[in-house]
Amino acid sequence: MSFAGATPKAMTTNAMPTNAMTVDVEDYFQVQAFAHRVARADWDSFPRRVEANVDRILSQFECANVHATFFTLGWVAERHPAMVRRIVASGHELASHGWDHTRADSQKPEVFRQDVRRTRAVLEDIGGVPVTGYRAATFSIGARNQWAFGILRDEGYRYSSSVNPIAHDLYGMPDAPRQPFQPNGDGFWELPMTTVRAFGRNWPCSGGGYFRLLPSGLYRAGLARVNRVEGRPGIFYFHPWEIDPDQPRIDGAGWKSRLRHYTRLSVMAANIDRILRGFAWDRMDRVFADLLNAPDQAPERAVVAPHDASPIAA
Numbered sequence: 001m002s003f004a005g006a007t008p009k010a011m012t013t014n015a016m017p018t019n020a021m022t023v024d025v026e027d028y029f030q031v032q033a034f035a036h037r038v039a040r041a042d043w044d045s046f047p048r049r050v051e052a053n054v055d056r057i058l059s060q061f062e063c064a065n066v067h068a069t070f071f072t073l074g075w076v077a078e079r080h081p082a083m084v085r086r087i088v089a090s091g092h093e094l095a096s097h098g099w100d101h102t103r104a105d106s107q108k109p110e111v112f113r114q115d116v117r118r119t120r121a122v123l124e125d126i127g128g129v130p131v132t133g134y135r136a137a138t139f140s141i142g143a144r145n146q147w148a149f150g151i152l153r154d155e156g157y158r159y160s161s162s163v164n165p166i167a168h169d170l171y172g173m174p175d176a177p178r179q180p181f182q183p184n185g186d187g188f189w190e191l192p193m194t195t196v197r198a199f200g201r202n203w204p205c206s207g208g209g210y211f212r213l214l215p216s217g218l219y220r221a222g223l224a225r226v227n228r229v230e231g232r233p234g235i236f237y238f239h240p241w242e243i244d245p246d247q248p249r250i251d252g253a254g255w256k257s258r259l260r261h262y263t264r265l266s267v268m269a270a271n272i273d274r275i276l277r278g279f280a281w282d283r284m285d286r287v288f289a290d291l292l293n294a295p296d297q298a299p300e301r302a303v304v305a306p307h308d309a310s311p312i313a314a
């Protein structure tokens with residue numbers, strides 16, 4: 001089998017990169033697909049299942065000896081402080097998913113600043129560890145709100161994992177670099193969700209609904225290709241509600257939302273187990289430590305050279 005575009009260096013690399021395992025800590029009633037059915041003001045009336053589901057994930061990670069990054073909503077952390085402390089005590093990275101899953105591209109800069117500041121402060125207070133990673137709700141940093149990167153850096157974050165360089169109806173920035181880049185060349189990194197390049201476009205290869213809806217072998221082949229051919233780590237993400245087939249159903253959701261949210265929940269935990277054991281995984285801050293710990297004056301700005309195939313190795 002041959003792979004177009006592989007560099008000779010990548011083809012001769014034997015060691016497979018360690019990938020980044022991530023969990024977006026939110027509950028089943030907080031997802032974008034149901035935002036039109038469930039008002040934020042009503043969230044407290046839903047039975048919460050996030051803590052029990054996170055505990056199952058912590059056990060699963062412990063059995064597989066995997067550490068991960070937990071991008072956690074401030075709203076959830078405030079209500080489940082013991083869960084946050086168990087995440088930290090188990091050796092995982094605590095990171096921010098914003099306060100209440102408001103899309104970053106629907107916020108004015110000052111509102112966004114207050115959101116990420118408040119979330120980081122609450123997470124650090126509860127977890128007792130520095131919080132330097134951020135993921136926007138629904139990958140909602142794109143061409144229209146790139147000002148968000150500068151605010152995140154001002155507020156003490158060191159990286160974001162909020163760009164998904166694909167075409168999608170709810171999110172996506174198909175022209176964004178596929179590899180880590182410094183949006184402002186100031187030492188702050190965007191670590192985009194993983195894609196596979198084929199047939200002239202980017203295909204999602206980072207988990208979420210695609211991982212649940214498509215055969216998981218497709219995902220494993222894609223990640224193996226990114227690791228082997230490009231010599232780069234992938235980033236995988238999933239949600240606590242995705243391993244919970246017994247969660248209450250949301251009334252009145254449309255067919256598309258139902259398909260995205262409820263399909264194949266019962267096989268998710270087993271499929272995650274397969275990838276935990278089939279690849280090497282670690283926390284975001286360790287997988288990308290070479291970038292994040294580099295001096296601020298990095299010589300390259302990947303954003304102005306998106307064709308550069310291997311900034312990680314540089």
Ligand SMILES: [Zn+2]
Pocket residue numbers: 024026097101136137138
């Ligand atoms: Zn989310």
